[in-house]
Amino acid sequence: MKAASSRWATAFVSLIACIWVVPIVGVVVTSLRPVDEAILGWWTTSRFTLTLAAWRAVWTHYPLLEASWVTFKLAGMATVATMLLTPAAAYAFHFLRFPLRRTLLIIIVSAFVLPQQIVIIPLFRLWREWGLIDNMLSVLIPYVGLSFAWSIVVVKNFLEDFPRELIEAARIDGCGPLAVFGYVVLPNTLASISAIGILQFLWTWNSLLLPLLYLHSRIPLPVAFARIAGTYDANWNLRAAAAIITALVPLVIFIVFQRQFARGALGRSGSKE
Template sequence: MIGRAPLWPVLLVAIVAVIWIMPIVGIVVTSIRPPSEVSLGWWRLDEVSFTLSAWQRVWSEYPLAQAFLVTAVLAGASTLATMLMTPAAAYAFHFLKFPFRRLLLIIIINAFVLPQQVVIIPLFQLWRDLGLIDNFLSVIIPYVGLSFAWSIFLVKNFLEDFPKELIEAAKIDGCSSMSTFWHVVLPNSLSPVFAVGILQFLWTWNALLLPMLYLRTQVPLPVLLTRVSGTYEINWDLRSVAAVVTMVVPLIIFLIFQRQFAAGSQTRSGAKE
């Protein structure tokens, strides 16, 4: 007779989930309640009323729609480029033989220890000389380049257990290295690729430093969020509205990519990953 599972893990996870969700609930409540009611705490129930004045004010006084579009373009382009280039680079480093392969891999992986702040001034001088200040490329290129340190490492570790029989069978059938990657390796490596996509999108969507330094006229949501503040008042309600708009899309994208991530765990060859 199989005993019942203990309840304490469920209770522990529930407590952690509540603690994790409470700040999000507080932001949402603050965005739809008058500032006078939440000044002493959004959880107070002395007086409860709801209003959309903060939402109307943010949409009318700040270019929220434009910032949303800019953020989507930056995060989408950098995520797509990373998802396309990372598996190709990991495949080349793992299966192909070329000069200085290990040295290049060590240099790329060692970018883990390189703080993002170190490249700010050299990149600013480079973009200024090339005329790329206030250009989307000045942000997208560092997004993709800085992500290689961890994304290639993640996908290459996955390829360590990739069945080499599939690669040998492709070579026997006359496939080139590109055909082998495109028709054999990539379809069977969807799990790490979508994991890279999730992490890259969350990072680029919420990134603040590089867009704040290199973009001027068109700024993403995190930069706009820093500007949604008053001179003589804190404007927590307006900041909450901007924060809600900023965090909705990453949550939706995460749920969508989670489904793709689970689907990618089943390879087309029938082999277990």
């Protein structure tokens, strides 16, 4: 009975996987067909021509190489800043006692339920007064600030099972709060830090709204992709090629670091292996 149920589960999961693969195949095939065939549907075979014209046109007429570099810098700096600041904040909220600790945590977490559209106009006025429009800081600061709403909660929940005996032993040995964080807590939270790093990188790499509003000369890939999608032109093959280029790096990042992501999501610092 177990073998039969296992076979049914394997067949069901395989079917779901095939269904998920179909759109990916459609995007790849669309990017390799001329526009007059692509608008008829990637599955049509009455006329079937394979060409790299869409890929050449995307790289020739749109600054995707520069946009890729801008996207990598934005996502990289935002990810590194989040990975450096979040563990310290989570440690302070979980282990230290200071005035208005719970109030500050509630204010930070409440940003998680607020949509980004709420902060667009206030930030635009602030950046215009400070001269930060079309500056990468106008996007980096909201990237890092908005990520605190969920990243601090992730690391703080990870610290729920952290053995407090280690903290007390470090304090008995003369370690202050910074030493306890640097030598005891931080090395044991690398799994959760890796998880938030992956999530932050994927989010900032695919972010469109803030760069579309605040950046004009140096634009990331999602903004370049939005410009490729013309209003009147049915350039489905160009859109498909640009979509593949945009999604390639996040896909590779997730495949390479999926084990660290799973450890960060399921691991506990106090567990014994």
